[in-house]
Amino acid sequence: MTRRLVAPMALFALLFALVAGSAQGVAAATNYTCPGKVCTFAVPDSYTEISKGDMSITLQDQSTGGVFGLVLIATPSGVSLNDLVVASVDEFALRTAFQASDRGIEDESVNGLRGKSFTFTSNNSSGTTVLTTVYFFVNGDVFYTLFFAATPDTAKAFNGGAVEILSSFQFA
Numbered sequence: 001m002t003r004r005l006v007a008p009m010a011l012f013a014l015l016f017a018l019v020a021g022s023a024q025g026v027a028a029a030t031n032y033t034c035p036g037k038v039c040t041f042a043v044p045d046s047y048t049e050i051s052k053g054d055m056s057i058t059l060q061d062q063s064t065g066g067v068f069g070l071v072l073i074a075t076p077s078g079v080s081l082n083d084l085v086v087a088s089v090d091e092f093a094l095r096t097a098f099q100a101s102d103r104g105i106e107d108e109s110v111n112g113l114r115g116k117s118f119t120f121t122s123n124n125s126s127g128t129t130v131l132t133t134v135y136f137f138v139n140g141d142v143f144y145t146l147f148f149a150a151t152p153d154t155a156k157a158f159n160g161g162a163v164e165i166l167s168s169f170q171f172a
Contacts, residue, residue, distance in 0.1 A: 032057065034072060034172075038142050042168035044161040066150030066158030068165060075143045084143055085116045085136045095122035097129070110169050113137055115144075121152070131155045133162070139171045 033040050035055055047059040047068070055072040075084070085105055092098065101119035108117045115137035124130050128151060135146040146165075150158040 034070070036072075036142075036172075038072060038139070038172045039070075039144065040168075040170045040172075041165050044164050047161060061150075061158055061161050064150055064154040064158040064161075066148065066154060066161070068162070069145075069147040069149075071145045071147075073143050073145075075138050075141050081116065081136060081138045081143075084138070085118065088134065088136065088145070089118055092118070092120060092122070092132075092134070095120075097121070097123040108135055108137075110135065110137065110166055111171060113139055113171050135166070137171070144171075 030043055030045070031040060032043050034057075043059065044061065046061050046063045048062055050058040050060050050067070052058070056070060058067065058069045060067050089100075089105065093100070099121045103119065106117050108115045115135060117133060117135045119131070119133045121129055121131050130149050131152045132147060132149040134148075135144075137144040137146075146169075148158070148162045
C-alpha cells in the first residue's frame with residue numbers, strides 16, 4: 001500500500017516547499033474540473049496555478065502564500081478509507097518537527113460524502129513552520145487527497161479560500 005501513496009506524498013512535498021515562498025504561476029480558472037470529470041470546485045480569485053499533472057493540481061494563494069493541492073489516485077482494491085488515511089498520516093509523521101493536532105483524525109463531510117481530515121504542523125526544508133490540514137475521501141474507485149498548507153500567522157486568512165473550495169467541491 002505504501003507504493004500506492006507515492007503520488008500524494010510527492011505532491012505534499014511540493015506543496016510544503018512552496019509555503020512561505022513565492023512561485024511563478026498562471027492565473028487559475030475560476031472553476032476547476034478534475035481529470036476524468038470526477039470532481040469540480042471553485043477557485044478563489046487570488047489563487048494561481050503552480051503545477052498541474054495528470055491526476056493533480058497545485059494552487060497558491062498570492063495574498064497569503066498558502067498552498068492548496070489535490071491528488072487523485074485509484075483506490076487500491078480491498079483497501080478502506082481508514083487504511084489510506086492511517087498510511088498517509090504515518091508518512092506525514094516523518095516530517096521535521098511534526099506535531100499532530102490534539103484532535104487527531106477527524107470525521108468530515110463535503111457535499112454529503114463522508115471522509116476524514118488530519119491537521120498538523122511541521123517544518124519545511126527552509127525551517128519555516130507550516131500548518132497543514134489534509135482531507136481524505138473515497139468516492140467510487142477514486143481516492144481524493146486535498147491539502148491546505150500555510151504558515152501559522154497566515155492560516156486564518158488562508159482559511160477563507162479553503163472554505164470556498166470545500167463548500168463548492170462536487171464529487172461526480
